[in-house]
Amino acid sequence: MSDLKKFTATQLGWSTFFNQQLSLEEMESCFPARVTNIVLNKIECLCEQGDVSLSIESEMDGLVAGDWLLLTEKNRFYRALERSTELHSPSSLHKTLVANLDTLFVVSSMNDGFDLAYIQESVALAKKSHIEVVVILTHKDQCEDYYVYLDQVQAIRNDLVIEAINSREESSANRLLDWCGKGQMVALIGKENSGKSRIVKTLLSVTQTPDENRFGNKGAQESNQFYLLKEAGLIFESAAIKVLCQTQTREDQIQDTLLEVKRLAKECRFANCKHTVEPGCSIQSAIKLGLLDESLLRAIQSDDKDVDSDAEKRALDKKSDKLSKTLHSISRKNKKEIE
Numbered sequence: 001m002s003d004l005k006k007f008t009a010t011q012l013g014w015s016t017f018f019n020q021q022l023s024l025e026e027m028e029s030c031f032p033a034r035v036t037n038i039v040l041n042k043i044e045c046l047c048e049q050g051d052v053s054l055s056i057e058s059e060m061d062g063l064v065a066g067d068w069l070l071l072t073e074k075n076r077f078y079r080a081l082e083r084s085t086e087l088h089s090p091s092s093l094h095k096t097l098v099a100n101l102d103t104l105f106v107v108s109s110m111n112d113g114f115d116l117a118y119i120q121e122s123v124a125l126a127k128k129s130h131i132e133v134v135v136i137l138t139h140k141d142q143c144e145d146y147y148v149y150l151d152q153v154q155a156i157r158n159d160l161v162i163e164a165i166n167s168r169e170e171s172s173a174n175r176l177l178d179w180c181g182k183g184q185m186v187a188l189i190g191k192e193n194s195g196k197s198r199i200v201k202t203l204l205s206v207t208q209t210p211d212e213n214r215f216g217n218k219g220a221q222e223s224n225q226f227y228l229l230k231e232a233g234l235i236f237e238s239a240a241i242k243v244l245c246q247t248q249t250r251e252d253q254i255q256d257t258l259l260e261v262k263r264l265a266k267e268c269r270f271a272n273c274k275h276t277v278e279p280g281c282s283i284q285s286a287i288k289l290g291l292l293d294e295s296l297l298r299a300i301q302s303d304d305k306d307v308d309s310d311a312e313k314r315a316l317d318k319k320s321d322k323l324s325k326t327l328h329s330i331s332r333k334n335k336k337e338i339e
Contacts, residue, residue, distance in 0.1 A: 007228060010047055013100060013183045017186050018068050030070040030078050035063055035099075036215050037224045045069065046215060056070065058323070065224045065238065066099035066185060067208050086240065087129050087187070090121065097241050098187060102178045102233075103132045107190030108153075110143040110164070115191060120156050122189060134161045134179060138195035141166040148331055167195040173202040177232060184233035200227065207232050257297060260286075 007192045012034050022030075049330075052075050053162070054060075063069075063080060070078040089095040106112055106122040107173035119135055126133035135153050141145050146164045148203060153162050154237070165172035172191040176187040180186055182239075188196045207229040261283060265273070269280025276284070285295045 005045070007048065010183050011228065011233075012046055012048075013066075013102075013185050013234060014068070015183060017079050017082075018082050022070070024134065026078070029071055031076060032081075033071050035065055035067040035069065036226045037065065038063065040277065044215075045071075047071070051215070062096075063234065064096050064099050065226075068100065080205060084133050085129055085172060087131060088125070090125055098236065100185060101131050101187055101236070102184045103131075103134060103135050103186045105136050105176070105179075105186060105188045105190075105199070107188055107196050108134045108139050108195045109139045109194045110146055110149045111139055113191060113193055114149060115154050116156075116189065119153055123156055123160065127169060131178070132168050134163060134176075136167075136176070136195075136199065137164040138167045138199070139325060140164045140172075141169075167198040167202055171205050173199070173206045176203065177206070180229055180233040181234070182231070182233055185234060185236055187236040187238070196237070198235065203227075203229060203235060254299060261297065 007030055013032075014032055018032065029049060031049065033045035033052055034037065035043055035045055037044040038056075041056050043056055043060060045052045054075070054077055057077060060077060060080075068081040070081065072078055082094075083099045084099050085099070085268075086096045087098045087101050089097055095181065095268075104122070106119055106126070108119055123133050123135065136147055137146065137153065143149070150162060150164055152161060163172075163175055165175070167173075176199070177268040185299075188199065190196050197274045204227060209227065209230045213228045215228070218219065227237075228329065229235060261275075264282040264286055265275065267282040268275070270276070270278055273281050275281055285296070
């Protein structure tokens, strides 16, 4: 491991947002460390003092790569800090994959591997997580008319930032450095052979970053990899987010819908809302805004005619009973509070 004292907390991503969370006592007795990997029963961190490995304790549940921790002088865990952003799993919006991410590079090749639906889902997920997103279209040198792909992606959002590049060219990598300033954490996602690894290699070459500035288990593909670019920011790669947007199973969709309904029901105007035609119903408003899939809601509430198997029907029946009990429970609770 290289001498990490040349890296300041600011270079690792420390900012005013995190500093404001510290008390005067914590400033004097603790120091910040950033989580890079969680492997087996260990949490690996980087800090100004070097690399630190912590044994996982019960109060560390839920920590992910990118989190900021406060440690005592003896490298003991003190507490975790509030996150600036959270990138969630599309299969479960309550599961965080990486924390405190500044920018997401969505990489797609301009050839047979181009997948507009994948790009659209990835952009939507980043926007929902309040993370800046840049779509990078690779293999520009092999594409006769890259505007064909560019126009399709731009149609997703008028304000979407798109870079069409040859990932092997240093001039292309230099354009991407605009999002890789000191302390900025950038993650790359994309399907196989989209050019993610080549982009990272070119960025390392442009910034003249030595290999010892790569942190993670180099022999394990499932391990997180952090690259601290020389005089720039951090590049993050992880098997957990390389192919981020996958089609959810119907069971996953129903489970997420159930959790969202439970949350929305608490925001209805009336405590005894039946969530059908009542004014001020948060669930009906979410449906109208496209934030809640009405077909999935119906699938939970009743026997769906499109159920393909007895096993799936039983699962939906079970979800329907659970939803009904949840809504009645919330209504009774709200009514008691009003009384």
